[in-house]
Amino acid sequence: MKIDLNTVKKIAHLARLEFDEEGAEKMKKDMTQILDWEEQLNEIDTEGVEPITTMSSEENVLREDVVGEHLTHEKALLNAPQRDSDYFRVPKVLE
């Protein structure tokens, strides 16, 4: 799969990442190389094979709906890069 700079830009936006020109060029090259290598899987016939979606053998894990211990406001905010009374503070959403 040949990745172009436009695709790098689009995927970077979806992943909330950004790259400078040099970084984008390197990412383009690496992604192309790795995806080409991953495409080996097309050599395998998987007609009629169900994709596997869970690796755990546990099913329907249920429990009683009981009140448990929860973090206090103070503790929940302890790691916040920026806070304002009882809230996480973030920059303006719209300019």
Add this chain to the structure above:
Amino acid sequence: MEKFLSFDDIRKSLENRETDCKAIVNYYLNNIQTKAHLNAFVEVYKDSALEQAAKVDEKRASGKAGKLAGMVIGIKDVLVYKDHEANASSKILKGFISQFTASAVQRLIDEDAIIIGRLNCDEFGMGSSNENSVHGKVLNAADESRVPGGSSGGSAVAVQANLCTVSLGTDTGGSVRQPAAFTGLVGIKPTYSRVSRWGLIAYASSFDTIGVFSRNVKDNALVLETMAGSDNYDSTVSKKPVPNYSELLHFDKRAKVAYLKETLESSALQQEIKENTIAVLEKLKQEGHEVEEVNFPLMKYGLPTYYILTTAEASSNLSRFDGVKFGYRSPNAHNLESMYKKTRSEGFGEEVKRRIMLGTFVLSASYYDAYFTKAQKVRRLIKEFTENLLTKYDYIIMPTTPSTAFKFGEHSNDPVAMYLEDLFTVQASVSGVPAISLPNGRDKKGLPIGIQVVANSFKEAELYAFANYLMGLNVN
């Protein structure tokens, strides 16, 4: 002189009143200081470890100590411990202090193990050389110009250099077994879902396991049996009962062993590793076990399958690092979207960004079926093949790694060359089955070689017993 090289040593010294937990912790603290240049520890919990030691000594005096009293454990920097920092070796988690303790770690503490510090690793467990760490590289104590393996490189070196009794690592595609092989240790990746993942900072949730590094099989078994089992905080964890592996180490069966033609004939395999693996297989035959060659044509597809699925899961798991609730936030943002982008771009290292990008790509609408669904189908084929093989044979034996420890920077410019490090370890990860790496001699340069034994899901007791038997044969 080196002391406390096994938990049996420690137990004996405690029983004979030659030492106490405080002295044991001080012994390791001193070793950590002497070997600080290896960079295995990110942070040493001197105060809380000595505090724990004093408590355990008190409990011992009143005869109430747990079964791990005297065991000193280091934990990989992706496992959280209440009121202690955890970074997953990433700038993005700088300053993060955990509000709770990982279930696996808590169970060890409940049995009076002492946590002495957190250990260096590749960022979020992504790497095979421990070179991708915000804390810097870790040196292999067998040859300091070489990598210890990864991603749990610090956990391996901590036990290799006798800085703690055992250590915890995590294994997603080989991150315990490969460094165990590079440092001459015993390292297990248990069955997927055998140990609760609560408190393990997620990389790829359908692959991640918590594993153990030790110098011998018995210590390893003892730690795993203590951590394993059901947990209300992880709905995927198995509720199957956990046998006391460490008491089931006696092995007197005639084993049926398979080895895979594709592993021994791999062009990537170092000659000495091949010879030492064959020597073990030959010895097993001489001892009356059944040893047969099996073809595994899908082997080369294990790695691409692994990379498609793990990058997809990583891109999703790592979306939580956004600079809002914890960790690093970029000071250069002017609005919310630029805060996300700048925080993540400045906070994640190169390999992590590469995997997030690839994961986002294979999950994107136009490519989902061609890559992600295809890999899920191949995963089923590999898993079914492996499980079927393990109903016909008790164990699969293969080298743990294609080569012994390589030099720093040797694979840094080629991501795919680095990925090939996990050539022999991913099969067990893709299939979810348990696998253990055992020391199997040294190459001509004196570097440790590992041999891997794989068993069927939840057969850890059988795996440990056979591993213990193999170690006793002392082939290489």
